[in-house]
Amino acid sequence: MLTIRNLEKDYGGVPVLERISLDIKEGCFCGIVGPSGCGKSTFLRILLGQEAPSRGELLLDGVPLPNEPSTERGIVFQRYSVFPHLTARENLLLAHDFEGSPFLGRAFGTRRREAERMADQLLDRTGLDPARDRYPAQLSGGMQQRLAIAQALMKRPRMLLLDEPFGALDPGVRLEMHDLLLELWREHGMTVFMVTHDISEAFKLSTRVLTFDKVRTDPQFPDAYGATVTYDLSVDGTAFPDNIEKDDPNAEAG
Amino acid sequence: MRLINQKVSRPAGFLLAAIPFAIVIIAYVSASGARLAVNPSDKLLPSFASMAEAFWRMATQPDRRSGSLLLWADTAASLARLALGIGISALLALLLGVPIGLIPKIRGLLNAFIATFSLIPPITVLPILFIAVGLGEASKIALIIIGTAPVMTRAIALAVSELPVELLVKAQTLGASTWQIILRVVLPQIWPKLVVAIRLGLVPAWIFLISAEAIASTEGLGYRIFLVRRYLAMDVILPYVAWITLIAFLLDRALMLSSRRFFRWAHLGGGGL
Incomplete structure (x- = not known):
């Protein structure tokens, strides 16, 4: 479904990501882990279209993805994912408002009722029904993230991107969120990319784990090389060796 | 302790x-x-009694020459100028500030110009205004606009550029165009900031209003103060200053309370001015 070919990203000549080539199957749950500053969030932003790759291609079903955010890619950030000036329910209705009216930005009539039905269903599904008319500032951190996920699902995106979505939550709340996310993933069948720095979380949720790290280092010039995918593991323990370049000695060692 | x-x-x-x-x-x-x-x-x-008497005379007894109640005529004239001036400034701040804060090309076009323009001391423009548009209402309102619009525009542009980029990206993933982002994401979140900008803009607006009225006017709170100064009428000046202060205070409170009422979501975090 998603093909990444020789993707590279550098900022002002300093490489951040290099030599990334992956094939992602439809419905895959991809965990992305790695140390801080290894470019995993940059990778996610490129998948999202928030940033353009310096070189290489990003193809969805063989068609290049646009270099700006689009409706086939939903996103949940760690913070600021929902709109503070809208209630929980209005947050969910927003996507259909955009679709319904290019000039007024409000949906009316049957489209409105369809959106309301879908929003109420998702509110119910995510346990937010009692909080439907509250503003995000009146919701707990876990509820805000549930709302953010529900909002991202309103457009039924083919890819759902999550940037450390549960990083700011309590451990107990995080476990609930894991269950909810897995259920929604199975129900909607979308492809999920989740950046996390919690390795156990990645292995618990994912069907495939991508590990980012810098494999080549030059002691005289630490900025000479960027990070790449060092391990590409299926969660049943088998690796995806095709995705790791054979001429990389460190990858062989891994 | x-x-x-x-x-x-x-x-x-x-x-x-x-x-x-x-x-x-x-x-x-x-x-x-x-x-x-x-x-x-x-x-x-003067004693409080004589000030109260003078104030009462201004408020209730028709002026011998013009036949109007001077306090109310002055207040109405000044408030009309203030409202028109600050209203146009707020409109300019929205029309310019939102695109400057949101759209890189417009920021590139206008940012340096507005920053430079806002450094002109507005009172130095007053003679130019008097020459160009005459001594009528237009020059006084224009002075208020020149004195407040640039800072209000910059405040709005700053507030827009400080919106979390996450929200703009999220709106795009929900299918929003630039116009829809302005309409449904940026403007609703900017209203409370605009109220703050108006409250802060009112402070210089009063200064420019009183200055313009002092120099060329036939009615208005500033005109009256500078007129009766010639007769050392402190019993009129002091109550007028208190009256202006009271109006400014009430305007500020009203704006703050209306923001709390109409933009409840913006005041949920507690605090705020």
Whole structure:
């Protein structure tokens, strides 16, 4: 479904990501882990279209993805994912408002009722029904993230991107969120990319784990090389060796 | 207990707040009393009774020459200028500030220009305005706009550029166009910031209003103060200053309360001015 070919990203000549080539199957749950500053969030932003790759291609079903955010890619950030000036329910209705009216930005009539039905269903599904008319500032951190996920699902995106979505939550709340996310993933069948720095979380949720790290280092010039995918593991323990370049000695060692 | 840990209860807070006011009033009354005891026709520090009398005369007795109630005529004229000036400034701040804060090309086009324009001391433009548009209402309103619009525009542009980029990206993943982002994401979140910009803009707006009225006008609060100054009529000037202060205070409160009422979501975090 998603093909990444020789993707590279550098900022002002300093490489951040290099030599990334992956094939992602439809419905895959991809965990992305790695140390801080290894470019995993940059990778996610490129998948999202928030940033353009310096070189290489990003193809969805063989068609290049646009270099700006689009409706086939939903996103949940760690913070600021929902709109503070809208209630929980209005947050969910927003996507259909955009679709319904290019000039007024409000949906009316049957489209409105369809959106309301879908929003109420998702509110119910995510346990937010009692909080439907509250503003995000009146919701707990876990509820805000549930709302953010529900909002991202309103457009039924083919890819759902999550940037450390549960990083700011309590451990107990995080476990609930894991269950909810897995259920929604199975129900909607979308492809999920989740950046996390919690390795156990990645292995618990994912069907495939991508590990980012810098494999080549030059002691005289630490900025000479960027990070790449060092391990590409299926969660049943088998690796995806095709995705790791054979001429990389460190990858062989891994 | 350390001073920084000593909390103030509510009644004690009111009492504390009243102390500076009481001191100023007591000081004034005693100084005025002392001067009037020496010279009953002293004009410099009139008694509260004579000020109240003068204020009452301005508010209730028609002026012999024009036949109007001067206080209300002055207040209406000044408030109309202020409202028109600050209203146009707010509109300009929205029309310019939102695109500057949101759209890189428009920021590139206008940012440096507005920053430069806002450095012109507005009062130096007043003679130009008098020459260009005459001594009528237009020049006074234009002075208020020139004095407040650039800073308000910059405040709005700053507020827009400080919106979390996450929200703009999220809106795009929900299918929003630039116009829809402005309409449904940026503007609703900017309204409370615009109210703050208006409240801050009102401070210089009053200064420019009074200055313009002092120089060329036939009615208005600023005109009246500078007119009666010629007769050392402190019994009119002081109540007028208090009256202007009261109006400014009430305007500020009304704006703050309306923001709380209409943009409830923006005040949920507590605090705020």
